[in-house]
Amino acid sequence: MAGFEIANVAGTITYQQELDLSALAETFRQRPEINSVTYEPDENHWLQVWFAPNDTYVSFYRSGKCSIVGATSPKQFDELVERVNALMRELLEFDYEPTAKINNIVATAELDSLASLETIAIGLGLEQTEYEPEQFPALIHRYKGSVLLVFSSGKIVCTGAAEMKQVSSVIDDITEQIEAITIE
Template identity: 35%
Template sequence: MSKAEEAKKTITIENVVASTAIGQEIDLKSVTLALEGADYDPEQFPGLVYRTKDPKTAALIFRSGKIVCTGAKSIEDVDRGLKKVFKKMDSVGIKVDQNPEITVQNIVASADLGSVLNLNAIAIGLGLENIEYEPEQFPGLVYRLDHPKVVVLLFGSGKLVVTGGKKPKDAEEAVDRIVKELEGLALL
């Protein structure tokens, strides 16, 4: 099995952030009173926070009718979590279209390359135009990829975080590319 295949087996989706809108303004104060467990403190945050348990997500509901779902571990969990939120809103008198469009904004995934990395050598080897590496500021190397359009955080432990993806495949493509580039530089 290649290094890339081994690394891809370790990919775990940590968080999926998606947004939607219900096409109407919402009175957040009255919704907070009607939705059990909703948190709304406009001094701290302009939206209402409503958490679902299965799947474990948080919906950030704004007065404009926009809703951001965060904390999901898959796109399916986003759909299931938002369906529960829509159903709850429906039950308190806020009519929601049957299938509002849901847009994935960001998928954060982690993976393990399975070996210790020399971040100084990687920063030099990959070239400084797409790299940020300031170990005094942050222990990871920040690598911006154009394809897929993601940001990869590489750590000396060999662990990495891929953020900015729009689909789960973006993490796989990023891991493939990182492994190929590091192998090409004889740094993995």
Template identity: 55%
Template sequence: MVEPTVANVVGTITYQQEIALDALGDTFSRRDEITDVTYEPGENHWLQTHFAPDDTYVAFYRSGKCSIAGGNSVEHFYEVAERVNNVMRDILEFEYEPKVEISNIVATWDTGSPIPLEALTIELGMTQTEYEPEQFPALMYRRENYVILVFASGKLLCTGLTDLDDVTDAIEDMVSRLQAVV
């Protein structure tokens, strides 16, 4: 059974109102839960923050959305989302439940042995793979809703899925396909 290592969980929270980023930045600069605040409207159209205690990156947009990056597990992502919502509920005084959703899980797996990428390209089929070692050191295996990077070292990286079970299934499928070439 494959148990991938989660490298990053990215997702969003949607608030049902626009957010005045300059005012939010001023408020955040006085809050202990926020370890860093950057708002430079001439350079970026979003407010950048880091939330304590683990300095997880959270960006806020005027539209009422915020994005969270750097979760090291699905549970961690939801814990950060809850912390963000608690702060925002205190500031914006809303009573609804904001929409929280994961948009991407990046996970890795090490097969423990080298992989002949040229042979794997043929095995997987040229229509779903890209392998140009002069430009990028990994084989890219593209499916409808995810990509797996396969490195000659035997390491795999999966991105594009939003459910950890789907990530595990995708990596298990690749591992079974690798058996034909190693």
């Protein structure tokens, strides 16, 4: 199995009611577990909140959805969901369990050796692979519902997976495929 690091876990929480963002902003500004609050309705239609201790970003929308970005593991994402839900239970009156879901895990990996990106693009198959160095410095490969960026430095970025098993499988597979192409 190829080693990888999680760079970001992003997801959503859905509350079954409209949110008063102005009132939430005022309340959040008084809370010690929140580092920063930005609400500028003339510029953005969402409330931006950074939760302590690691400044994980949560955006709240009037529709009742909120997005979480910046968790470094599914466990940290789940912990933040619990913290946000506990806070929202204090502020809103609801007796349902809000829906929380991881939408995207971004992971990085490193390859030791690498053939040219042109050779890799051909080897992986041009149906799922794009490489236009004049447009973007990495090879873009779509595989098993994920998008992989392969840089000439050997760095791989995997995005689009919603589960750790998928991240692991995709990175293992692409590493094996690229190593086979590099050896040829």
